[in-house]
Amino acid sequence: MLKATKISDPQVYQIVADELDRQIHNIEMIASESTAPTEVLELSGCVFTNKTEEGYPGKRFQAGSQQADRLEILAWKRAKEVFGAEHVNIQPYSGSTANYCVYNAILKPNDTVLSMRLDQGGHLTHGSTANFLHDIYNYVFYGVDKNTELIDYVDLEKKAREHNPKLIIAGASSYPRLIDYERISKIAKDVGAYFMVDMAHIAGLVATNLIPSPVEHADFVSSSTTKTFCGPRSGIILCKKEHAKKIDKSVFPGTLGSMHLNTMAAKTFSLGYLKTDEFKNIMKQVLINAKTLAKELTSRGFRIVSGGTDNHIVLVDLRPKNLNGQQFEKALEYVGITVNKNMIPFDTEKPSITSGVRIGLTAVSQRGLKEKEIVRIADIMNKVALNPENIDNLDACKNEARELISKFPLYPQGYFED
Ligand SMILES: Cc1ncc(COP(=O)(O)O)c(C=O)c1O
Known part of the structure; x- marks a missing residue:
């Protein structure tokens, strides 16, 4: 890899070589990291980088879409199979943008959202004051019980009943325990809220059925394709069939631009690899x-x-x-x-x-x-x-x-x- 860069831009080549050296000699234990298989590295830099493509298979805005269509359809098939999902959108650029696409699909400004506090495990894109979303939607937060340090489901339910959120979000960046999706899903149904699970951290463990899956309980499931997914820097959304149109419209043209087909090729490989x-x-x-x-x-x-x-x-x-x-x-x-x-x-x-x-x-x-x-x-x-x-x-x-x-x-x- 990087044979051409080594000759034409030794400065950039050297930075990558030094990073490789760092990764080789260090014990990497950042929880949101994993090592991309060689195929993911290859595909991330493949010729799909050259292709601009918007829309969905059969409804593209550009000519020359045959291969893009084949790729996206294959990714759908693999994602549905590995996660047991009714519908999938493979176009988000990352876990964060996957979340933005879900919000854009179902929320209006000032709608109430109930999510996990950032300082007790949640994520910036779940409405932290540091994120622009905080100024758009009305956030209410739940957290963990002080003694057990497990999610305080009683408080979550109390807040859901008190604030009638349009959306309840589960999923976290630094929560080391399993989440009771069924319980939160019931609370969401009771108060008439949508239920979204951000499984960015645990997708690989879910795909291999080693921990419980949120897919049957949630209206929407978003994820990064790095972390335990071990794929390229990208994202994915799974949802129930009834929400398919809303999600697809929100992803494109609602939130994102042209597809990152190169990363999508790597993601498609990873969706196959998850099953091995x-x-x-x-x-x-x-x-x-x-x-x-x-x-x-x-x-x-x-x-x-x-x-x-x-x-x-x-x-x-x-x-x-x-x-x-x-x-x-x-x-x-x-x-x-x-x-x-x-x-x-x-x-x-x-x-x-x-x-x-x-x-x-x-x-x-x-x-x-x-x-x-x-x-x-x-x-x-x-x-x-x-x-x-x-x-x-x-x-x-x-x-x-x-x-x-x-x-x-x-x-x-x-x-x-x-
Ligand atoms: C729970 C959760 N959601 C979303 C993200 C954002 O993912 P990405 O870095 O792919 O945008 C993260 C990143 O760490 C995360 O922990």
Whole structure:
């Protein structure tokens, strides 16, 4: 890959080469990341980049659409099969834009939306004050119970009855537990609200039936195709048949422009890959590795939010270690373990500092790391936490992390090679 760029633009080539080097030598544990298979990288840069295409198969606004139509129809077929969906729209550019398309399909300005608070697990696009949506719709938020750190369904129901939202959103960025979709769906029906699930983080685990699917319970399901989906940087919407027209109209021409056909080709590959035994085995290991990390960190004196995990995320409370998220993220980055600082429920620190870190197990599981290696990672993390400012300590941890990850190549078949 990048043979031409290497010759014509060595500066850009070098930046990519350095990023590859970083990924090869670091233990990547950002929960929203995964490693794109080589096919996804190839297809993301394929000749479909050259084609402008708007509309839907059979109703295009441009000539020369034969291949685009074949591709989109194949993607529909695969997506419906793998997620058991009645209708699919494959055109959104990302998880965020998929959400915007759903909102645009069913909401009018000032409509009320009930969603999960950002600082207790929700996402910016669910109405955070930092997002433009906050000024368009009227948001009411639910969160987690202070003791269990699980979604407070009683409060959610109370708020739904009090505010009569037009839409209830479930799904999160940093919630390590399963969500009771059936319960929220019943609440939504009772108050006459639409129900949308944003499964951006957990789509790969849903596709492999390792955790419950929201598809039968929700009117709309949106997702990124990165994260546990392990595909290209893109998005997808699934919905009930009765909403198909509204969603398609909202995606195009309502919200987006021409399709990113190159990314759609990669997404179509991924939709096939989700069904393979190879992918299912990786997702199984993701769950085992996440549980292992939660257990091992607990035994080393960290506190795990909600006491454990049911998905790929381990949310760690660093207060028992007298550390904040910013300090720990920075020390781990030096050591070669990449995580992100993250608010924990009822955090008293600012979002730029935080009391926690969010750790994801997808990328390391794709690379082949199993329980034995996860125990070693927990051990390195603990050594870092015990003495995060001591350079000798950090250098020793860095050597250990490098040695560990060196046995698990990022792209075993090579990246720059033919
Ligand atoms: C729950 C949730 N929804 C949507 C998004 C946005 O996805 P994207 O980065 O594909 O726009 C994220 C990103 O982390 C997320 O966690």
